[in-house]
Amino acid sequence: MSSLRSWFSIPRGSHFSLANIPFGIISTASSKTPRVAVAIGDHALDLEAFAASNGFSALSTIQPHQAVFSQSSLNAFAALGRPIHSVVRKYIQSVFSEDTTYPNVLKTDFDLQKKVLVPLKDVKMHLPFKIGDYTDFYAGLNHAYNVGVLFRGPANALQPNYKHLPVGYHGRASSVVVSGTPIRRPNGQVLSNPAAEKKVPALSPCQKLDIELELGAFVCKANNMGEPVPIGEAEGSLFGVVLMNDWSARDIQAWEYVPLGPFNAKNFGTTISAWVVLADALAPFKTKGLENDSEVLPYLKEKDEKTFYDIKLQVDLKTPTGNSTTISKTSSRNLLWSFPQMLAHHSITGCPMQVGDLLGSGTISGLEPGERGSLLEQNENGKTSIMLSGGDERKFLGDGDEITISGVCGSDEDALVGFGQCVGRIEPALKM
Amino acid sequence: MSSLRSWFSIPRGSHFSLANIPFGIISTASSKTPRVAVAIGDHALDLEAFAASNGFSALSTIQPHQAVFSQSSLNAFAALGRPIHSVVRKYIQSVFSEDTTYPNVLKTDFDLQKKVLVPLKDVKMHLPFKIGDYTDFYAGLNHAYNVGVLFRGPANALQPNYKHLPVGYHGRASSVVVSGTPIRRPNGQVLSNPAAEKKVPALSPCQKLDIELELGAFVCKANNMGEPVPIGEAEGSLFGVVLMNDWSARDIQAWEYVPLGPFNAKNFGTTISAWVVLADALAPFKTKGLENDSEVLPYLKEKDEKTFYDIKLQVDLKTPTGNSTTISKTSSRNLLWSFPQMLAHHSITGCPMQVGDLLGSGTISGLEPGERGSLLEQNENGKTSIMLSGGDERKFLGDGDEITISGVCGSDEDALVGFGQCVGRIEPALKM
Numbered sequence: 014m015s016s017l018r019s020w021f022s023i024p025r026g027s028h029f030s031l032a033n034i035p036f037g038i039i040s041t042a043s044s045k046t047p048r049v050a051v052a053i054g055d056h057a058l059d060l061e062a063f064a065a066s067n068g069f070s071a072l073s074t075i076q077p078h079q080a081v082f083s084q085s086s087l088n089a090f091a092a093l094g095r096p097i098h099s100v101v102r103k104y105i106q107s108v109f110s111e112d113t114t115y116p117n118v119l120k121t122d123f124d125l126q127k128k129v130l131v132p133l134k135d136v137k138m139h140l141p142f143k144i145g146d147y148t149d150f151y152a153g154l155n156h157a158y159n160v161g162v163l164f165r166g167p168a169n170a171l172q173p174n175y176k177h178l179p180v181g182y183h184g185r186a187s188s189v190v191v192s193g194t195p196i197r198r199p200n201g202q203v204l205s206n207p208a209a210e211k212k213v214p215a216l217s218p219c220q221k222l223d224i225e226l227e228l229g230a231f232v233c234k235a236n237n238m239g240e241p242v243p244i245g246e247a248e249g250s251l252f253g254v255v256l257m258n259d260w261s262a263r264d265i266q267a268w269e270y271v272p273l274g275p276f277n278a279k280n281f282g283t284t285i286s287a288w289v290v291l292a293d294a295l296a297p298f299k300t301k302g303l304e305n306d307s308e309v310l311p312y313l314k315e316k317d318e319k320t321f322y323d324i325k326l327q328v329d330l331k332t333p334t335g336n337s338t339t340i341s342k343t344s345s346r347n348l349l350w351s352f353p354q355m356l357a358h359h360s361i362t363g364c365p366m367q368v369g370d371l372l373g374s375g376t377i378s379g380l381e382p383g384e385r386g387s388l389l390e391q392n393e394n395g396k397t398s399i400m401l402s403g404g405d406e407r408k409f410l411g412d413g414d415e416i417t418i419s420g421v422c423g424s425d426e427d428a429l430v431g432f433g434q435c436v437g438r439i440e441p442a443l444k445m
Numbered sequence: 446m447s448s449l450r451s452w453f454s455i456p457r458g459s460h461f462s463l464a465n466i467p468f469g470i471i472s473t474a475s476s477k478t479p480r481v482a483v484a485i486g487d488h489a490l491d492l493e494a495f496a497a498s499n500g501f502s503a504l505s506t507i508q509p510h511q512a513v514f515s516q517s518s519l520n521a522f523a524a525l526g527r528p529i530h531s532v533v534r535k536y537i538q539s540v541f542s543e544d545t546t547y548p549n550v551l552k553t554d555f556d557l558q559k560k561v562l563v564p565l566k567d568v569k570m571h572l573p574f575k576i577g578d579y580t581d582f583y584a585g586l587n588h589a590y591n592v593g594v595l596f597r598g599p600a601n602a603l604q605p606n607y608k609h610l611p612v613g614y615h616g617r618a619s620s621v622v623v624s625g626t627p628i629r630r631p632n633g634q635v636l637s638n639p640a641a642e643k644k645v646p647a648l649s650p651c652q653k654l655d656i657e658l659e660l661g662a663f664v665c666k667a668n669n670m671g672e673p674v675p676i677g678e679a680e681g682s683l684f685g686v687v688l689m690n691d692w693s694a695r696d697i698q699a700w701e702y703v704p705l706g707p708f709n710a711k712n713f714g715t716t717i718s719a720w721v722v723l724a725d726a727l728a729p730f731k732t733k734g735l736e737n738d739s740e741v742l743p744y745l746k747e748k749d750e751k752t753f754y755d756i757k758l759q760v761d762l763k764t765p766t767g768n769s770t771t772i773s774k775t776s777s778r779n780l781l782w783s784f785p786q787m788l789a790h791h792s793i794t795g796c797p798m799q800v801g802d803l804l805g806s807g808t809i810s811g812l813e814p815g816e817r818g819s820l821l822e823q824n825e826n827g828k829t830s831i832m833l834s835g836g837d838e839r840k841f842l843g844d845g846d847e848i849t850i851s852g853v854c855g856s857d858e859d860a861l862v863g864f865g866q867c868v869g870r871i872e873p874a875l876k877m
Binding site for chain 1: 620629631633672694700703706707709714742790794797798802
């Protein structure tokens with residue numbers, strides 16, 4: 014790769030530096046068909062238009078596959094495999110680098126620049142993948158511990174299986190939405206009086222609407238049914254990462270979840286950020302996760318321990334009055350299980366993984382109060398309130414509240430690898 | 446509709462009488478592209494070929510939509526809606542009826558008969574739907590009670606929520622396979638010694654491989670995210686029904702399922718029968734389900750109580766020695782919650798349902814020992830053995846065992862509405 018300085022104007026502090034090159038699905042007012050793009054600074058590079066104008070003429074590997082850039086999801090591009098993602102990313106970095114060896118491709122072609130570079134503010138983002146199955150794990154050790162303490166006390170906070178396998182459950186793929194999609198407060202069955210001996214449920218708008226700060230990873234390689242993905246090959250089956258907010262209805266969950274786990278409490282919406290950061294782009298920010306003091310079975314044992322990412326995560330809550338408060342700051346290394354471990358475990362039974370499957374990390378919380386990834390932990394299941402700027406306070410989310418998750422790697426303002434934002438605003442419940 | 450007697454030879458006792466007309470996806474040796482067909486007696490009527498030969502010329506409603514019959518799944522046909530399914534089924538019944546008003550369409554056209562009617566034995570069946578999300582409910586009251594007794598004793602057998610809502614969980618769509626697909630015994634984490642105080646897991650082939658006798662229903666109408674399907678409209682959103690075997694790894698389940706429910710125990714395979722029986726065809730066999738002695742919330746209350754089906758279900762186990770034993774016989778009315786109730790509950794939060802989503806009923810068991818839909822119930826979690834013909838016995842499934850579920854409505858041998866079979870044979874676990 015050439016230098017990370019670009020002839021193209023990339024604002025300092027942009028999440029989408031030349032070191033990043035995240036992929037997404039865009040449409041524009043003048044061209045409403047969703048298609049593949051990458052983000053660079055404040056712009057999207059429309060890869061369909063770029064390919065159509067022979068932008069990839071110097072990259073023979075991608076030429077037979079250029080139709081993938083006209084798809085309305087990243088599935089076809091992802092299915093080409095990690096080596097191709099790598100080549101395409103590096104080529105785009107080269108094209109944009111100050112000392113590009115391909116100046117004629119874009120640097121000196123102002124007409125083409127106008128055609129293929131669209132300001133992000135003029136772009137509509139779509140769900141990046143057609144998601145076959147979505148699985149949500151529970152790998153955030155501190156979150157699992159905090160929640161366990163609330164419901165079972167410190168002695169039994171973690172279940173006996175917790176440090177032996179990445180606990181997870183199958184989620185609802187159809188309700189995964191792209192950042193910016195409004196989230197309607199769900200109605201559902203809740204207990205009228207949870208403390209009463211006789212359990213009488215009512216249909217009610219959720220009163221304990223919560224967030225879950227997570228990462229999501231997309232699968233880019235299918236395995237045949239009956240054939241597990243070995244831990245050593247799992248990393249190569251992962252396309253990239255997004256920020257994720259797994260909205261949760263805690264009162265619905267408390268009533269419904271025995272004995273088969275959360276269902277309606279989770280199926281009304283899961284928001285992901287629009288730009289998928291490639292695994293390659295995250296490689297320089299690999300780190301160890303949390304230490305596991307249990308002996309892990311060989312099928313989950315990784316040669317390299319650095320399979321977690323040090324992504325600086327932040328959650329902001331903006332109330333309808335317009336006041337915004339940072340309610341959590343933490344690092345994505347606060348996980349006990351890595352995505353490769355999740356994938357190896359998921360498929361150990363022979364479960365067929367497909368390109369476009371989404372794996373959620375589980376809620377990410379640090380150890381300190383200001384580092385917790387759910388309101389449930391912050392308010393100790395409704396016991397305390399979270400103080401917000403402007404004098405507001407919250408236990409759980411109110412109508413009109415907007416949650417913004419952001420995440421970024423690195424400290425060099427010219428070479429940040431960030432995710433942009435994962436945003437959702439709560440709309441009032443439907444009147445039943 | 447005309448008489449149910451046909452000019453076409455339909456063997457007495459066929460599941461696919463003229464009263465049925467189930468839909469499926471076929472391919473043949475001479476035409477390997479999967480396409481839509483219906484089953485009639487021992488034959489499949491290839492609807493792509495039938496449409497291409499102007500078979501639907503007398504049915505103007507379907508003509509703009511005939512491309513749906515060339516699809517490799519029923520999703521596009523299903524999306525046309527219940528009124529169209531109804532018209533197409535009735536038209537096919539008319540074409541095949543003895544006193545057909547359309548004799549030229551097929552009855553007297555022997556060349557066309559040769560072209561579009563394929564013996565079932567020469568047909569390869571495919572998964573009928575491209576399944577977006579698969580949800581498995583737990584509506585079999587007797588099963589839930591029996592399992593609850595085994596794990597929590599009779600006093601707490603049913604959880605407090607059980608009679609107030611259809612308990613369910615999100616399943617794994619990618620591992621739903623069509624009847625006849627072999628099922629490989631999964632490997633997974635199990636406790637080496639479950640009774641020991643220190644919980645030490647091992648990676649092992651599942652030793653408690655079980656079946657679950659279920660029905661599955663396919664959704665044919667999408668709802669927008671945030672907009673629940675009202676109970677009064679739920680029946681109209683259901684395309685039809687299949688038999689289902691939700692293979693279960695009980696030892697994996699016992700270790701993994703706290704606190705988020707079953708995961709690996711269920712994601713290695715779920716088998717469904719190949720022909721989808723339309724809701725219309727099942728209408729004459731509607732009946733009440735099990736009585737619910739709890740007051741049900743209005744969003745789950747049905748005007749008509751007869752929203753369950755009286756399908757005679759049977760499970761046969763054939764060992765590798767070739768001996769086959771009927772191990773269960775029951776009726777599908779042994780459910781506390783109907784499919785419309787499941788759909789209304791599933792979407793009460795605004796969860797978006799999509800065409801091709803699959804809803805599983807949960808395991809169906811009657812009250813008597815010979816009517817239980819899982820081995821777990823039959824063997825009291827491994828305490829007793831099930832005696833098979835030929836002197837074999839089983840607690841759980843052995844390698845090479847083949848499970849066949851069959852289901853049929855009605856008693857008139859000339860007008861059965863049946864599902865054919867849902868078959869799966871266990872292959873040995875992969876050596877790890």
